[in-house]
Amino acid sequence: MMRLKFWILLFLSLGFDYIFAQNTLNEDVLRKYNYTELRDSFYDYYNSDKVVESKAIASFYIKKAKHERNDEQITQGYIIAHLSENFNNAIRYLDSMIIMSKKSSNNISMAKVYLLKGNLYYKYDKLKFSLDNYILGLKYAKINKNQELIDATNMNIAYLNCYIGKNLEAARTFRYYLYNGKFTADKYQQDQTRVSLVNCYLEINKLDSAAIFINEGLKSLRLNKNQYTLNQYLYLSGVLDLKRGKYEDAKENLLKSYNYFSNINDTNVNYILYSLGKVYCRLGENNKAFEYFTLLDSNVKKNSVTFLELREVYMYLINYSKQKDDKEKQLYFIDRFFKVDKKLDEQFRYLSMELPRKYDTPKLLEEKESIISDLENRKIILYSSISILLLLLLLVLYLYYKSKKTEKRQIKIAQDLINSIAKRNLEIPDIVVDVASFQKNELIEPKLSFNKLEKQFIDDDQTKIIKLPKEIEDKTIKTIPEDVIQSILKELENFESNNLFLKKGITLVSLAKGMKTNTTYLSEIINTHKGKNFARYLNDLRIEYALNKLIMDKRFRSYKLSVIAEELGYNNEQAFSLAFKKKTGTSLSIYLKEIEKANNF
Incomplete structure (x- = not known):
């Protein structure tokens, strides 16, 4: 390492x-x-x-x-x-x-x-x-x-x-930071992280992974060679060859890296000397192995850099000295072994106990708290989601209830309309309009027949003409000549009785022109005598016609809605449906459905 x-x-x-x-x-x-x-x-x-x-x-x-x-x-x-x-x-x-x-x-x-x-x-x-x-x-x-x-x-x-020796755990850390560009954006940092990862893989004998990252590192140095990092990879290549049994290749790479690091007095020399000694042991060159292990001991004394494999080194030096019957060196290396072993034991024991206690355990506790917090947040989200769903369900139920209530109310309106119209059509043979009665503000009862239009919308089974205030009537009489009033009322009666309001594209201007009067007079008389503006007057006539026609004419009911709308003078079916609901208080579809129910009954 x-x-x-x-x-x-x-x-x-x-x-x-x-x-x-x-x-x-x-x-x-x-x-x-x-x-x-x-x-x-x-x-x-x-x-x-x-x-x-x-x-x-x-x-x-x-x-x-x-x-x-x-x-x-x-x-x-x-x-x-x-x-x-x-x-x-x-x-x-x-x-x-x-x-x-x-x-x-x-x-x-x-x-x-x-x-x-x-x-x-x-x-x-x-x-x-x-x-x-x-x-x-x-x-x-x-x-x-x-x-x-x-x-x-x-x-x-x-x-x-x-x-x-917790190389697998360390490898996870190095690999994470190697592939997280935020932390290894600097080229040198990235190389050092990769070197650290290769060291771990070599220690846990993941040789193929180590080889991949060594090659990746060497490729990254082709354009901008950093001698320090390059020699680190030479050392790592040497260790890889040693583990694969390629001892000559290992020796070549290790010697190159040794020459570089020894010239700059770098502490990595200790690890290179250890690997060189191992190579010579495998090659059977015990004298060379002893030479490099002795150099390693000298460096350890000088820079105090220790690692666990030194125990193995000193045992080799002790045994080699014993074989050579060199008791002085044997005693020296035994003494060195005890000193280094004591330091290794102290450091290893301390780190083995304190790393989990001071670093791993707090980290696990943080992760535990994070998981608990995450679970609590999930609970909050779950409960919030359930609450929202319940509220939505209540809202849907309320809207459903409201729509059913509205539908029920509209059905009642439709039924009342059908009954009222059917009753009047059966009981009243004709309609008589007394213009003088209008002027005297008297209530009149319209007499409807199957082929006559209603003169106004009938509500609650009663026909009503609202009495005009005296001042409005007087004002109208003063501003419009009496003969003009009577003429326009006669024209309006003709307009209603002959269903001319069904013509498409009717406007106040076109109607005034047809009656040979001006829009001011026509608008004033409609407002005064009909109690509504021109647009509402026209729309009411069409809807009142539709109410009767849809009941009495089965063929008319069978038409498409767009055709019915066009027959009634509307530009499109949407305009007709909106006008129908606004006038009657019920929808066209419900009205038609109730007519069919009444006929089937």
Whole structure:
């Protein structure tokens, strides 16, 4: 397993553009650049392992920020400064950041600092402290609901899971972030996540999956080769070949990656030396295996980077020394075994106990609460849906009841109309209209026959003519000559008795023209003597005609509604149906249905 680069550091590092490189780093030169340019320059030197230059830029950065009393930039200065310092100095920088963050009550800054401290402890193989700081960072990230920092912590926790052998769980985390572009939008981050995933697959012997991702990673480096990442993939290819029994291929790839990482003093050398020793063991070159395992021990003493497989290494070194009868080396490696084993045991035991308690259990509790909340929300949605459905059902029932009540009322109206019309048609042979009676405001009884039109709509079995107020009558008489009134009334009588109102397209203008009068006189007389305006007068005549015709003429009833409407002078069946209902209070369909019922009865 490789010592992987930290994802959170990549997130917090705010520039990798390498916009310029300084030949001289005196303050006069550095003073010309802004904070972003200084940061970029720092990473340029830091990633080229130019420690002196990167330290000088970090120092100036902090000095500039303090001079300007810019707390935000002082914090950024501490971030870059701690990267190129030894452990003790780096911790001091990060502790200074914690003090500043507490003063400003900045939870995001607190989360960042604790995650950086976790990374620093991880780098120096102090995994107990690494976990504790990750958990603190996660706490503050959650307080502020900062998803980016939460995700960064999840990635770093996955590295710790790799250390204690929970590679399958770690693989799920790495695979999720690899395919979630939001978290691995940066090319370098994406490569490091893929490298982490391949490591896990190799540890759990998913060799085909490991091979697929190695090839995918190598293809992604063709255009823009990053030597660090390229050599990581060479190492992973070597481990894959080792597991597949291709020892010569494994040796070639591992030696290439060893030359690169040993030149930059990278801690990944420890893992490469372990794999090289394993290769030579498989090849039967025990002297070479002993040589590389001895180099590994030397590196472990120097950089304190340990991993569980070291127990196997020291057992090999002890047994090899015993076979060579080299008691001094045998005693030395036994002593080294106990020291490393103690550290491994402490770290493994601590992580095995604390990771589930401090990370897995709270995470499961959160998931539990989330599931409970989701179920509660589903219940609320279910109950709300049931309530809405019940309300809709009640509404439908109410509307149904209302429609039935309306239908019942309309049926009653239709029946009353039919009975009233039938009664009048049977009892009254003819109609007599006394014009003088109209002028004397006397009530008259219309006499209807089968072939005569009603002179007005009959309601409740009674024919009514509303008495006109005296002042209206006098006004009419004064404004319109008496002979004109009588002439127009005679014309209207003819208009009604000869069913001329059935003609399509009749208007006040056309009717006035036919009567050889003007629209003002005609409108005034209709309003005064008929008690309604022209439009209602015309419509009432047509509907009253229809009421009788539909009862008396079976053939007329059998016509299509559109034909009946046209016969009555309407432009379309919709206009007729609306006019019928407005006039009678019942629908045409109910009226026709009740006529059929009456005839069948």
